[in-house]
Amino acid sequence: MTAIKSIKLEGRIAATPLGINFLRAEWWGDLSRFVVIRYSERDGIEGSLRMDIDKRAFIDHIADPAKDEAVQSQALPIWEILAKLRNKHDWSSARAQGL
């Protein structure tokens, strides 16, 4: 069973004006450059977008262009949070495992 790690984004990244609320970033490979950003829309429907950490960009898009533009504009703020917290997360996890 693959262990899923996550960092909460809710409360750290404001919802977009069109009501997309970023919930959390998830990943299952400590050394991987990919994370999945989970979000919810106003109607409660949840979705996911992959982010390439090295490219500092989402590699998925939302079909609605206006929503997509709002989401893509949040890639860098989300990346900055991940760059700061994910390394610490992985380091403390490695220490806990005695690595």
Add this chain to the structure above:
Amino acid sequence: MTYFYKGVGVGTFLHATDLRTTGIAPARPTLSFSLSAAMLHVSSGVVMSPCISVTRSYAVAEDYAKYAGLTAPTLAKPAHVYVIEIPDPLPTGIAIHDPVEYVASHNRNPLASPSYHHNGDAKFLLAVVDPASHLGRFTTPPARPPGMAGGVPSGPVVTSELHTMVNSLRDAEILIVGIVHPAWVIQRFDIR
């Protein structure tokens, strides 16, 4: 014989079908291929492009398949790495580009600016390859040559050209423009 590899993560668009049966089409086959299309595809991860990314490295493809899905692969729902063999000479209607050579060939004049050169220090390239581990290098202003005054210090200049070349080298990435015929997708490995 040259083999190319394509990693497909669980839950992604291409995961729904067996590429040995369907072949592979780019997300936007009607768009024309250009320098900007290549750079957007490679450096910014824009998938709505006329290109299909493949790699010469099985390891890169496996990493992509395993970790770039919408969910983690499982025994019941594995990710996949496909092996692709393109006929040589190339059939009509298909082109293959090495992004490093393609970008470099459009930047042959070292007197022109901007090009793929940066003005950071000798380790700045590490930040382009792995920005999360080298956060500070994007914000540390490059040293100013003696006698050159003026201007507000800012981080080093890094162009899309540089990002494209570095990312392509890292991933051993090749761009296919056109449709990959099902017969060219010769093998599939399950990744769990």
